[in-house]
Amino acid sequence: MLGLYIHIPFCKSKCKYCGFFSISNFDTDIVKNYLHAIEKELSVYTDYLFDTIYIGGGTPSVLDYDELENLLKAIQKLNLKKLKEFTFEANPESIDETKIKILKDCGVSRISIGVQSLDNNVLQFLGRIHQVKDVYTCIYFLKKHNFNFNVDVIFDIPTVSYKKIYNTLTKLCDLNPNHISAYSYSYDTAFLSEYKGDMKSHLIEIVDFLKDRGYHRYEISNFAKKGYESLHNITYWKMGDFIGVGAAAHSMKNLKNCRVRYSHPAEVKRYIENSFCFDNIEIIRDEKEILLENLVFGLRLTSGVELEIFKKLDILDLLSYLIKKGYLENNEDRVCLTKKGTLFLDYVQEYLYSNS
Numbered sequence: 184m185l186g187l188y189i190h191i192p193f194c195k196s197k198c199k200y201c202g203f204f205s206i207s208n209f210d211t212d213i214v215k216n217y218l219h220a221i222e223k224e225l226s227v228y229t230d231y232l233f234d235t236i237y238i239g240g241g242t243p244s245v246l247d248y249d250e251l252e253n254l255l256k257a258i259q260k261l262n263l264k265k266l267k268e269f270t271f272e273a274n275p276e277s278i279d280e281t282k283i284k285i286l287k288d289c290g291v292s293r294i295s296i297g298v299q300s301l302d303n304n305v306l307q308f309l310g311r312i313h314q315v316k317d318v319y320t321c322i323y324f325l326k327k328h329n330f331n332f333n334v335d336v337i338f339d340i341p342t343v344s345y346k347k348i349y350n351t352l353t354k355l356c357d358l359n360p361n362h363i364s365a366y367s368y369s370y371d372t373a374f375l376s377e378y379k380g381d382m383k384s385h386l387i388e389i390v391d392f393l394k395d396r397g398y399h400r401y402e403i404s405n406f407a408k409k410g411y412e413s414l415h416n417i418t419y420w421k422m423g424d425f426i427g428v429g430a431a432a433h434s435m436k437n438l439k440n441c442r443v444r445y446s447h448p449a450e451v452k453r454y455i456e457n458s459f460c461f462d463n464i465e466i467i468r469d470e471k472e473i474l475l476e477n478l479v480f481g482l483r484l485t486s487g488v489e490l491e492i493f494k495k496l497d498i499l500d501l502l503s504y505l506i507k508k509g510y511l512e513n514n515e516d517r518v519c520l521t522k523k524g525t526l527f528l529d530y531v532q533e534y535l536y537s538n539s
């Protein structure tokens with residue numbers, strides 16, 4: 184599988200908890216020049232056969248109609264014969280029916296919406312600029328145009344009760360998305376980490392709730408109806424190949440005897456000046472290091488990893504310890520996190536890294 188990620192680093196304003204690279208002080212000239220640089224970079228990949236494309240951000244839906252069409256036209260010049268999934272990220276306040284039609288006409292197959300909550304007070308606390316009514320309008324048009332869509336939600340928010348999260352999830356499930364990504368505010372972000380010690384995560388309740396509503400958990404933070412798992416993101420967790428286009432975008436390529444990683448600088452101006460400028464080039468030649476990376480990333484998936492990796496790394500003793508602690512389980516030839524283990528993923532990863 185080969186994925187293509189395109190980063191659109193523009194947001195109308197910055198949310199309080201955001202850890203992504205984006206800017207909110209931009210004008211039409213900056214966007215125009217940035218898209219031109221993207222087009223330039225994409226032009227070297229016209230012979231590549233991508234399996235998945237993901238346009239993320241930032242907020243890709245801030246692009247106006249012409250900008251959106253220009254970006255999608257540049258993508259259509261690629262070889263899309265093998266394309267299986269084409270995702271576009273949108274925020275409820277910046278997408279409308281015209282944009283949805285443009286996306287549909289240009290082959291986008293999946294929309295990921297940054298809903299986060301269906302409570303206006305919670306949205307305000309998070310620093311989001313949309314309101315609940317924008318979510319309903321957006322989903323109304325996505326359904327009208329038969330779009331497969333994901334919704335992002337945030338839980339474990341300081342001062343927000345589980346009842347409010349439960350209400351959001353109940354209303355969201357009634358809207359029938361095919362995929363739900365649920366991120367812990369306090370555990371997945373560094374912001375307000377002082378709350379971490381006092382808070383009990385609601386992750387397990389959420390997993391059980393979504394399971395009852397027909398969404399199976401296939402990755403730590405991701406839930407889907409059968410057949411609607413995100414192929415693009417699975418490529419990341421399985422350490423497959425992907426190319427990142429745009430400022431701050433990362434790429435990874437597995438070659439015969441090594442793994443290569445590199446990224447674009449997280450600077451819009453530099454990217455506009457040179458869309459072939461790369462930073463942080465890393466070449467991993469040590470087979471053990473590659474296997475260890477495959478192991479710690481693979482454990483994010485509920486299908487886990489092959490037992491064989493533990494054997495090759497000669498760390499069956501570490502596996503026994505983590506099984507005894509109740510964090511991992513071994514089902515025939517696969518090893519995966521237990522329910523308890525999903526709450527301690529950081530510990531498990533750190534333990535494997537520092538003792539291998």
Ligand code: SF4
Binds near residue numbers: 194197198200202203
């Ligand atoms: S919309 Fe998304 S990318 Fe933009 S600031 Fe908010 S969380 Fe960050």
